[in-house]
Amino acid sequence: EADIYQTPRYLVIGTGKKITLECSQTMGHDKMYWYQQDPGMELHLIHYSYGVNSTEKGDLSSESTVSRIRTEHFPLTLESARPSHTSQYLCASRGDGSSYNEQFFGPGTRLTVL
C-alpha cells in the first residue's frame, strides 16, 4: 500500500548524540517536507525538497540537516542533539502534476532529548 513511513516512531536519547530520523514514501512523490510540531500544535516547516539532490531550508531555522539521494528517501540528521530539539517531527510528501495535489503526512517521530 502506498504510504509514508517514519522510523523510529519514538526515540529517547542523551544530549550530544547524533541521530537520524528516517522518512520513506512509496507514493512516487517528488516533493517531500519535514515539519516540527511543538506541544502547542503548530506545524513548523524546517526542510523541503523538490526532488533528488534538491534541499531547501524551511520557515523555521533548524540545526538539523537533510539529504535527498533517492526519490523515496528523505532522512533528517541532528549532529548533536540537545533538549531544545525535543519535539514531534512529521515527514510529508506531495505529488507533482497539479497545483491541487494532496499533501500526505507520515505518522511522525516523537524525539525526547535528555
Place this chain on the structure above:
Amino acid sequence: GENVEQHPSTLSVQEGDSAVIKCTYSDSASNYFPWYKQELGKRPQLIIDIRSNVGEKKDQRIAVTLNKTAKHFSLHITETQPEDSAVYFCAASRGGSNYKLTFGKGTLLTVNP
C-alpha cells in the same frame, strides 16, 4: 510570503451543535485552501479542500466557504459528534506544485457528549 491566521485556537461545543473555524490569508495569489484534521497521537489528514474558483464545497457534515475578496475561508462542521474532537489546521498555497502550503496555527476542537 504567505501568512495564515486561524481562529479560534480552542473551541468547545456540545454534541449536535455546529462548529466554525475561520482563517485569513495574506497572499492574494493563493488559490488552494485545504483543511487537515489531526486526532490525538495521529498524523494530520486532509478532510476537505477548496480551490479559488469555487465559493463553497460540502462533504456530508463538513463544508468550507471561501471569500477571495476578503481573503478568508472557513470550515463548518454541523451535527458535531465526539469523534470530531481533534486539532484542525487550515492552509493556503499558490498554484503550481512547487509552492509550499502555509498552515494556520491550529484549532483544538472538543465535542462534549
